[in-house]
Amino acid sequence: MSTRAGRTYSLSTPDVLEPATLSDLLQILKREPEIPIWSGGTWWMDRGMRRTRLVALHGVAELKRVVRSDIRVDVGAAVSVGRLREAGGRFLPPPLVAALDQLGPPPVRNLATLGGALSIREGSLPVAVVLQLLDSRAEIRRQGHTRWASINKIDLVPGEVLTRIRIPLRLRTHWMLHHFGTAFPISPPSLTVAASATVEKSSLEELHAAILINGVHFIRLREAESEVVGRSLPLTERDLRTILGALEEERAFRNDLDDLGRWRATGTLRQFLRTL
Amino acid sequence: MKIEFTLNGIHRVIESAPTEPAWPHLAEEGAREGRCRGGNCLRCAVLLGDRPVPSCILPVYRLQGAHVTTLVGMGENPLFLDIMRAFDKVGISRCEDALPGLVMLAYQIISEKSIPSDMDIQDYSRYLVTRCAGRDEFERAVRLAGRLQGRRKADRRERVSR
Numbered sequence: 001m002s003t004r005a006g007r008t009y010s011l012s013t014p015d016v017l018e019p020a021t022l023s024d025l026l027q028i029l030k031r032e033p034e035i036p037i038w039s040g041g042t043w044w045m046d047r048g049m050r051r052t053r054l055v056a057l058h059g060v061a062e063l064k065r066v067v068r069s070d071i072r073v074d075v076g077a078a079v080s081v082g083r084l085r086e087a088g089g090r091f092l093p094p095p096l097v098a099a100l101d102q103l104g105p106p107p108v109r110n111l112a113t114l115g116g117a118l119s120i121r122e123g124s125l126p127v128a129v130v131l132q133l134l135d136s137r138a139e140i141r142r143q144g145h146t147r148w149a150s151i152n153k154i155d156l157v158p159g160e161v162l163t164r165i166r167i168p169l170r171l172r173t174h175w176m177l178h179h180f181g182t183a184f185p186i187s188p189p190s191l192t193v194a195a196s197a198t199v200e201k202s203s204l205e206e207l208h209a210a211i212l213i214n215g216v217h218f219i220r221l222r223e224a225e226s227e228v229v230g231r232s233l234p235l236t237e238r239d240l241r242t243i244l245g246a247l248e249e250e251r252a253f254r255n256d257l258d259d260l261g262r263w264r265a266t267g268t269l270r271q272f273l274r275t276l
Numbered sequence: 277m278k279i280e281f282t283l284n285g286i287h288r289v290i291e292s293a294p295t296e297p298a299w300p301h302l303a304e305e306g307a308r309e310g311r312c313r314g315g316n317c318l319r320c321a322v323l324l325g326d327r328p329v330p331s332c333i334l335p336v337y338r339l340q341g342a343h344v345t346t347l348v349g350m351g352e353n354p355l356f357l358d359i360m361r362a363f364d365k366v367g368i369s370r371c372e373d374a375l376p377g378l379v380m381l382a383y384q385i386i387s388e389k390s391i392p393s394d395m396d397i398q399d400y401s402r403y404l405v406t407r408c409a410g411r412d413e414f415e416r417a418v419r420l421a422g423r424l425q426g427r428r429k430a431d432r433r434e435r436v437s438r
Contacts, residue, residue, distance in 0.1 A: 044295065046333055107329050
């Protein structure tokens with residue numbers, strides 16, 4: 001199949017389109033916006049999904065790059081989790097490494113991709129909570145158009161593809177990630193509680209907390225976080241109440257968690273805040 | 277769709293729908309059927325290129341042009357020989373159910389880390405889902421296989437430098 005530039009991209013069969021470059025991929029998606037996009041394919045295979053025609057990302061060079069600077073790392077959507085874990089073990093934020101490990105045993109991680117894990121329509125995996133916590137953003141492209149989206153707002157419309165994930169590399173002195181229930185596949189009841197903080201000279205410089213309920217409901221406590229930032233440590237009981245009170249006011253927290261889930265969420269968060 | 281690939285060094289041509297699992301096409305060359313169908317039990321693990329993958333969730337289109345090696349085809353691989361020697365030394369049974377997962381996990385740790393630390397080995401051994409080998413035994417075997425592999429590489433370097 002020839003492109004506008006006169007080049008050709010490999011097309012192994014009429015059923016599986018295997019573009020070699022991003023521009024080829026975007027052209028295919030412009031022509032066939034509804035074509036299923038397969039990256040690692042682990043999610044679809046696990047669910048027994050069968051397709052006769054698809055576009056595969058494993059040959060797109062631009063989507064398999066990891067570009068790192070002092071302040072951030074850009075991860076191509078088709079980089080396998082195994083390779084990312086291997087290459088980024090030294091510089092990726094520790095909570096992200098822990099979340100990548102939860103995606104499955106090493107042989108599964110050799111197939112699975114970060115872009116694929118974030119593009120699941122049925123819900124989100126714990127890795128999405130951690131990326132959200134780290135203020136990561138996702139680049140979404142279609143022919144002639146690029147947009148950046150927050151990790152919890154990746155709503156791909158036909159013709160769009162997630163191309164890379166931008167992860168800021170800021171030092172955090174404390175972090176935690178707890179997952180209750182089945183992480184993969186997403187099946188309720190499940191709960192992910194993640195938090196990170198930066199402590200400097202006995203004062204709280206930065207605090208992020210995120211909760212994912214049943215793989216569907218994201219909770220961020222931005223207002224409460226900003227209220228306690230700058231406080232001296234250890235946090236007082238009143239500071240803890242500010243954070244936990246904000247959590248308890250969230251509708252998803254009240255409606256979608258049972259007593260045990262609520263106790264786990266507040267308990268783990270309280271424990272984290274007390275360790276600061 | 278028609279798919280051409282190399283299985284244990286032999287060129288193969290198969291006809292299959294693109295998103296069927298690869299496992300049935302590899303079974304006669306030693307890939308065992310997985311029990312979990314989700315890639316977690318590692319019974320069906322094979323090498324795709326140089327990386328272990330579970331063949332039950334490997335879509336068949338990924339085989340196009342690939343080199344696939346099952347446990348049966350790894351006989352001449354030096355790292356595999358070191359792993360088997362270490363397994364024998366430590367006393368891990370050659371249970372047909374457990375062996376693919378054990379070998380593939382060990383293969384990945386050592387090929388990734390050369391001389392893996394205890395922490396690395398423990399990180400991987402928590403994925404073991406077999407009663408045929410304890411985590412302690414597996415960790416000892418991987419440490420030993422890593423040392424054997426390291427010695428083999430050092431010998432090779434010495435021969436080249438001479």
